[in-house]
Amino acid sequence: xxxxxxxxxxxxxxxxxxxxxxxxxxxxxxxxxxxxxxxxxxxxxxxxxxxxxxxxxxxxxxxxxxxxxxxxxxxxxxxxxxxxxxxxxxxxxxxxxxxxxxxxxxxxxxxxxxxxxxxxxxxxxxxxxxxxxxxxxxxxxxxxxxxxxxxxxxxxxxxxxxxxxxxxxxxxxxxxxxxxxxxxxxxxxxxxxxxxxxxxxxxxxxxxxxxxxxxxxxxxxxxxxxxxxxxxxxxxxxxxxxxxxxxxxxxxxxxxxxxxxxxxxxxxxxxxxxxxxxxxxxxxxxxxxxxxxxxxxxxxxxxxxxxxxxxxxxxxxxxxx
Numbered sequence: 001x002x003x004x005x006x007x008x009x010x011x012x013x014x015x016x017x018x019x020x021x022x023x024x025x026x027x028x029x030x031x032x033x034x035x036x037x038x039x040x041x042x043x044x045x046x047x048x049x050x051x052x053x054x055x056x057x058x059x060x061x062x063x064x065x066x067x068x069x070x071x072x073x074x075x076x077x078x079x080x081x082x083x084x085x086x087x088x089x090x091x092x093x094x095x096x097x098x099x100x101x102x103x104x105x106x107x108x109x110x111x112x113x114x115x116x117x118x119x120x121x122x123x124x125x126x127x128x129x130x131x132x133x134x135x136x137x138x139x140x141x142x143x144x145x146x147x148x149x150x151x152x153x154x155x156x157x158x159x160x161x162x163x164x165x166x167x168x169x170x171x172x173x174x175x176x177x178x179x180x181x182x183x184x185x186x187x188x189x190x191x192x193x194x195x196x197x198x199x200x201x202x203x204x205x206x207x208x209x210x211x212x213x214x215x216x217x218x219x220x221x222x223x224x225x226x227x228x229x230x231x232x233x234x235x236x237x238x239x240x241x242x243x244x245x246x247x248x249x250x251x252x253x254x255x256x257x258x259x260x261x262x263x264x265x266x267x268x269x270x271x272x273x274x275x276x277x278x279x280x281x282x283x284x285x286x287x288x289x290x291x292x293x294x295x296x297x298x299x300x301x302x303x304x305x306x307x308x309x310x311x312x313x314x315x316x317x318x319x320x321x
Contacts, residue, residue, distance in 0.1 A: 031055045033098035033140075035131065036105030037077070038068040040199055041146060041235060045102060048236050050075060057096040059089075059105075089134040097138075100243045103131060104146045111291060112163045124167035125174070132178040141183065142246040144239055145175065147190035149228070149259065153293050155301035161293045176253050183251030187242040189305060192259040196232030197320060205229075208270070209321060212279050219287035223267030225294040228259050231312040241308045256305035262314060263298035276318045 032049050036042030037058030049056050057078040060069055073079055080092040093101075107123035109116045135143060150165035151172075152158075160166040172188060179186045195205045204227065211218045238258040245254065264272065267285070274280055 029055075030099045031057070031097060033057050033059065033080075033093065033096050033101045035059045035101075035103050036146070037072060038064050039104065039106075040196075040201055041194055041232065042102070042104035043068070043072075044196070044232050044236050045104060045239055046072065046077060047075075048240065050077070057092075057098065059092065086130045086133055089130050090137045093134040093138040093140055098140055098142075100142045100144065100246060101131070101135060101140055102144045102146075102239060102243070103128065104239075106146070106168070107164070109164050110162065117163070120163055120167045121170075124164070125170045128171040129174045132175060132184075135184060136178055136182045141185060141251070142243070143175070143184060143186045144242045144246050145172070145186065145188045146239065147172070147188045147255070149190055149192045149257070149299045151190060152299060152301055153295070154297050155299060157301070161295070172255070179251055179253035184253075185246050185248065185251055186253045187246045188253070188255045189238050189242050189258045190255065190302065191235055191238075192228040192230045192299065194230050194232050194235045195317065195321075199232070204269075205318075205321065208273050208281065211281050211283075212273075212277065215282070217282040217284055219284050220266065220270075221288045221290050221294070222286045223265060223270070225266055225290065225296060226263040226298050227266060227269055227295065228261070228263040228299060229269075229314055229317070230258065230260050230310065231314075231317045234258075234260070234310040234312055237311070238305055238308050241305060245306075255302065257299070257302035258305050258308065259299060260310040260314070261300075263295075264314075272314065273318055276315050 032054045034042055034046055034056060037046045038060060046056055046058060055078070057080050058072055059080050059082055061082055069079055078096070080096065082089055082092065105123070105127070107120055109120060112120065135141070148165055148168050150161040151169050153161045158169065160169050175186050175188070178184050193203070200206065207218060210216070235258065242256070270281060270283060
């Protein structure tokens with residue numbers, strides 16, 4: 001089973017106000033605490049929560065993009081600026097008194113350099129553990145975590161693709177301890193690669209869009225690795241379903257797969273892009289080497305998140321970019 005039941009049953013939140021699959025029946029009194037709210041996935045989550053009438057607090061750092069922070073404030077979001085300490089994070093959680101905490105903050109590095117080691121551990125492990133401790137100290141018991149398919153290379157239970165994925169896995173080990181000891185209900189949603197409109201992250205679809213616009217040449221590997229793209233709106237729907245599970249009775253930690261189940265080889269994805277958008281890309285195949293742990297087998301392990309299914313086809317998603 002993907003649901004790992006805790007022995008500790010005290011301190012549980014009240015049941016969700018709506019069925020697990022219903023993300024439209026929340027009451028204005030519900031309070032959300034979101035990390036990563038200035039990022040792509042977290043920002044779209046915040047917009048969804050505001051549209052449903054949630055009171056939203058977004059945790060930011062002093063180094064966060066001030067324009068994005070200001071935009072959140074203008075939409076009625078309460079900003080909690082973290083100074084990096086655990087004690088202050090306890091105070092911020094205590095003031096917010098959230099119904100649900102969504103942990104979407106992450107430091108992503110595809111292939112790390114020496115200088116990335118400490119920041120990866122600090123942001124993905126240390127900070128996450130501080131958040132767990134603050135929840136423990138303030139009685140917050142419902143947590144949703146945005147995980148990654150990169151944690152299960154070749155469908156092996158523990159085989160992170162990169163140091164980034166290993167740091168995500170290390171945080172989950174910390175979360176399991178808090179779930180067991182403090183009776184927290186923690187729901188981890190492991191996503192395949194997320195894409196969508198207004199996404200300026202320099203990832204694959206950004207590169208395809210830029211090459212299309214600039215008529216520039218893309219240097220790619222041999223095109224054999226697989227990629228399974230999840231539309232951001234489907235990802236947000238999964239986070240909302242996961243929140244209802246996190247508010248159910250009883251301490252537990254659950255891990256669920258969230259994927260559209262349509263993995264394509266890179267060459268096939270480029271061909272789909274060209275067909276849907278009526279364009280021809282200039283691609284130099286084989287110009288870049290394969291990474292040490294490319295995805296050569298589609299991710300199929302792990303149980304799918306119950307009462308969730310993708311609704312946006314890859315063709316529709318690519319067409320709308």
